[in-house]
Every structure is written in C-alpha cells, then in structure tokens.
Amino acid sequence: MKSITTIVTLITLLAAGCSADSCYWYQPGKTFKQAKQQCRECYCEALKDTSEVDAQYEPSRVPLYERDPEHLPYLEDVTIWHQLHLANAVRGCMKRKGYRLTRASELGSDVRRRTTCVSGECFPIAGR
DSSP, rough: OHHHHHHHHHHHHEEEEEEESSSSEEEEOHHHHHHHHHHHHHHHHHHHHHHHHHHHHHHHSOOOOOOOOGGGGHHHHHHHHHHHHHHHHHHHHHTTTTTTEEGGSSSSSTEEEEEEEEEEEEEHHHHH
C-alpha cells in the first residue's frame, strides 16, 4: 500500500510539473498552521467521499473474503483506483480552497515547508 501511495503522490506532482523541484500546497497569506489544518480537512472530506464510492463499487464485484487468485488483480485495481480517487479529491479540495502546487524555488525564504501526514497519507504543504 505504501508503494501505491508513493506512486499516486509522484503522479500528482509530475502532473503539476514538479518533477525536478519539490512542490508544496501553498496559498499566499496563509500560515503553515492554516495550510496544515485545511489539508487535514480536505483529506477527511476526500476519505469520506471515497469511502462512500468504494461502498458502492467494491463489494458488487468481489467479496472481500474471496481468496481466489483470479480476483487478486481486480482487488489491486480497486486499491489503486481508491488511492487515485483519494489523491484527486484532496487535490480538488485544496484547489477550491485557493491553494496551488508551487515549486519550492518559487516560495520565499520566509515560507515554512514541510510534508505533513494524516492517517499515513502525506502531503507537502507550505505557509508563513
């Protein structure tokens, strides 16, 4: 699961053009504490959203107790789909709140940068 999370994070950052330079969720005028809190809110909202969708999607195809090797690729697809959906939901929420992925080189020296983790999912955020 950790490798899937890493892949999703990399896809998100590459899509934002952040391959060579670290990127952070940043909104001018917001403190690091505010950015961290809003990221947590977005994660919780996204988790609720993805859980509701997963409840409709996953059990209809393969029972979780199923151990038949034929179903393993499907279960892996569901996990990857869930992680991508979660990452997209967090990204959309942060954008709606006015944040954008910003290259570290574009942030001032007075901007605090850190990766913050919520329930094992980590997000790069920045604020004053």
